[in-house]
Amino acid sequence: MTGSVHSALMPQAAAALTTYHATGIQDAAGLLLAFPLAGAAILLLGGKRTNSWGHYVGVAMPLLAFAYGVAAYVQMLGYPAAHRSRELTLYQFIDVGRFQVPLGLQLDQLSICFVLLITGVGSLIHIFAVGYMSHDPERRRFFGYMNLFLAAMLLLVLGNNYLALYAGWEGVGLASYLLIGFWQYKDSAAVAAKKAFIANRVGDVGLSLGIMLMFAQFGTVTFQGVFAAVPSASHGVVTAIGLLLLLGACGKSAQVPLQSWLLDAMEGPTPVSALIHAATMVTAGVYLIVRSAPIFDLTPDARLAVAIVGAVTLLFGAIIGCAKDDIKKALAGSTMSQIGYMMLAAGLGPAGYVFAIAHLLAHGFFKAGLFLGAGSIKHEMNEEVDMRRFGGLAKVMPITWVTFGLAYLAIIGIPPLSGFFTKDPIIDAAFAKGGTSGALLGTAALIGAGITGFYMTRVMLMTFHGERRWDDTVHPHEAPPVMTWPMIVLAIGSVFAGGLLIVDNRLLNFLGPVTGVPPTRHGLWTWSGIVALALVVVAFGIAYALYGRREIPVTAPAGSPVTVAARKDLYGDAINEGLLMRPGQWLTRLSVFFDNRGVDGLVNSLAAATGGSSGRLRKLQSGFVRSYALSMLVGGVLLVGALLLVRL
Amino acid sequence: MVSPAHFIALSVILFVIGAVGVLVRRNAIVVFMCVELMLNAANLAFVAFARMHNGLDGQLIAFFVMVVAAAEVVVGLAILTSIFRARRSASVDDANLMKY
Numbered sequence: 001m002t003g004s005v006h007s008a009l010m011p012q013a014a015a016a017l018t019t020y021h022a023t024g025i026q027d028a029a030g031l032l033l034a035f036p037l038a039g040a041a042i043l044l045l046g047g048k049r050t051n052s053w054g055h056y057v058g059v060a061m062p063l064l065a066f067a068y069g070v071a072a073y074v075q076m077l078g079y080p081a082a083h084r085s086r087e088l089t090l091y092q093f094i095d096v097g098r099f100q101v102p103l104g105l106q107l108d109q110l111s112i113c114f115v116l117l118i119t120g121v122g123s124l125i126h127i128f129a130v131g132y133m134s135h136d137p138e139r140r141r142f143f144g145y146m147n148l149f150l151a152a153m154l155l156l157v158l159g160n161n162y163l164a165l166y167a168g169w170e171g172v173g174l175a176s177y178l179l180i181g182f183w184q185y186k187d188s189a190a191v192a193a194k195k196a197f198i199a200n201r202v203g204d205v206g207l208s209l210g211i212m213l214m215f216a217q218f219g220t221v222t223f224q225g226v227f228a229a230v231p232s233a234s235h236g237v238v239t240a241i242g243l244l245l246l247l248g249a250c251g252k253s254a255q256v257p258l259q260s261w262l263l264d265a266m267e268g269p270t271p272v273s274a275l276i277h278a279a280t281m282v283t284a285g286v287y288l289i290v291r292s293a294p295i296f297d298l299t300p301d302a303r304l305a306v307a308i309v310g311a312v313t314l315l316f317g318a319i320i321g322c323a324k325d326d327i328k329k330a331l332a333g334s335t336m337s338q339i340g341y342m343m344l345a346a347g348l349g350p351a352g353y354v355f356a357i358a359h360l361l362a363h364g365f366f367k368a369g370l371f372l373g374a375g376s377i378k379h380e381m382n383e384e385v386d387m388r389r390f391g392g393l394a395k396v397m398p399i400t401w402v403t404f405g406l407a408y409l410a411i412i413g414i415p416p417l418s419g420f421f422t423k424d425p426i427i428d429a430a431f432a433k434g435g436t437s438g439a440l441l442g443t444a445a446l447i448g449a450g451i452t453g454f455y456m457t458r459v460m461l462m463t464f465h466g467e468r469r470w471d472d473t474v475h476p477h478e479a480p481p482v483m484t485w486p487m488i489v490l491a492i493g494s495v496f497a498g499g500l501l502i503v504d505n506r507l508l509n510f511l512g513p514v515t516g517v518p519p520t521r522h523g524l525w526t527w528s529g530i531v532a533l534a535l536v537v538v539a540f541g542i543a544y545a546l547y548g549r550r551e552i553p554v555t556a557p558a559g560s561p562v563t564v565a566a567r568k569d570l571y572g573d574a575i576n577e578g579l580l581m582r583p584g585q586w587l588t589r590l591s592v593f594f595d596n597r598g599v600d601g602l603v604n605s606l607a608a609a610t611g612g613s614s615g616r617l618r619k620l621q622s623g624f625v626r627s628y629a630l631s632m633l634v635g636g637v638l639l640v641g642a643l644l645l646v647r648l
Numbered sequence: 649m650v651s652p653a654h655f656i657a658l659s660v661i662l663f664v665i666g667a668v669g670v671l672v673r674r675n676a677i678v679v680f681m682c683v684e685l686m687l688n689a690a691n692l693a694f695v696a697f698a699r700m701h702n703g704l705d706g707q708l709i710a711f712f713v714m715v716v717a718a719a720e721v722v723v724g725l726a727i728l729t730s731i732f733r734a735r736r737s738a739s740v741d742d743a744n745l746m747k748y
Contacts, residue, residue, distance in 0.1 A: 618748040619748060621747050621748045622744070622747055622748070623744030623745065623746055623747025623748075624740075624741060624744055625679075625740045625741075625743065625744075626670070626671055626672075626674075626740060626741070629670050629671055630671055633667055633670075633671070
């Protein structure tokens, strides 16, 4: 009886899911990978011949994949909730004795959410990029990489085992490297690409070790096999796997302590930033945690670590976002912060998984909208990104202003836009966790919401309002339709996505079988939501007083120590340098010294000793037969003497 | 009465004469003869012990030694003649090209 009473109050973990074979349209799920892969192949292998029409292929492939995704989604809706998880095998990926890894795809409620987000928002970004990259001679190569990015991300979310996920994971890392460093003739871009790649590798070590641990313990890497075996594993092993997966997620999702690459990743063309921040890449970490829900359900310690990482990052990113004058970097700080919310929610277990995904989907819309808006401004302002040189753009770029503004209202959580619906449940769930940790996490999320209101208002005011501060050399006007339409669609999504997902528990009912069901919420207005809204209003007031009423100096003022620290990414790079790079360099120097003096010294002196003694010994080979005879005689006598001595 | 000790003493004397000859003489022919002397000293000891123990083993070994000595002389003298032809000298000290 007690169980049923509790079930209404306590979050429920997902029941073990049976997976069925895909039929009908879903049987061709390989097309989801094939479309963008074919696009990448045509554009990258086709070379300059495809220059004139390449971008059409680049746009068509994600659109086709999106159309297929919608068809598969419609078919899924036709099944009863417990029968929606479908899988199919593409081919045998690894076939070694008892170790079998089929490259299987899994279409279930969670992966279809990601498929629709990746292909849908991804397509819009591709369309935008047609206009944005129109003057770039390498536009074809750009679209090839973008399609590759989508293909890798789709493999990541569609794979039905951790190895396929890992392959997609690495593909995403490669594609992001290629795209961040797309303008590789710029030193900063090349360095940023390398930085992103290396920071991601650190996370990948965690993920690969986690997968190896799974294989060592359970002998399988498929989701079903691992999740079936996890309950019988020891608590230490499960926690270790959870923490290793968290390390992987930290790298890909730019969470503290592996956050440093995300801000530098702004060196890539703006559509890339939009793709990385909204549709692909940084959402992969959240996907990994939510997908591994059956593992994290069993280890509260690892879950708490996830939540703490999320809470720390959401404050970390928000503080950085407040100080950046580069519009893209301010938005990048905001992404870190929002992904922090998702990680926090994912760390709350079944109480938060659904809200993590809801916020992720809504974030996909408004963050893509914000980045495309920033891209459109950058495009019109001769690649200028310093907000101190913007100002008053609302009059000259009205469409960008409206779309950016709607996404802005969505991200700070003004009802009834998306952010309000998706962020508040996370704060609420954090407080509902109870205990000191729940109170701390919830407070962090609340403060984060306030800071979000501040820095986004700052971006808004510095960019679109006040006096114009740009030179006479730039003549900004509205971007062409190919760029504005995706922004308009994303703005509509930013407005409605959150409400559509959360009201009537739509996403919850849809995802429930995979992620578990959080406790029932009563109404949309909770006290935490009201406090968060009040904080946002106060933050808006402060930001307006600082940036709306006063004139903004073109050169940045010195600022308080906090501002200085935030401008330097809260010393993330300095910490990495001091904690990892310098000791690493000392270690290599020490190793080189030890190698030169120790190992080489030992080997070299041994060789010298052998050489020297043989040089002396060879003088015995005099060529005089009689001296040989003498040594033979002496030897014989000694031998006989020795034999006599031991009486043999 | 000639005891085995006498034979052994003679054998030792012959062996030492041979060994000293090998070490001090330069002429290859003489060195050869000294080697033969040592071999025969060994033979004498074998045969003496064989008689002392009333066995045939030692005598058998003596035959083997003779065969080996004969073979050695054949090969050795052939080498010696060719060296003499090339260098016009039978001194073992002159044939010292193979050295460090």
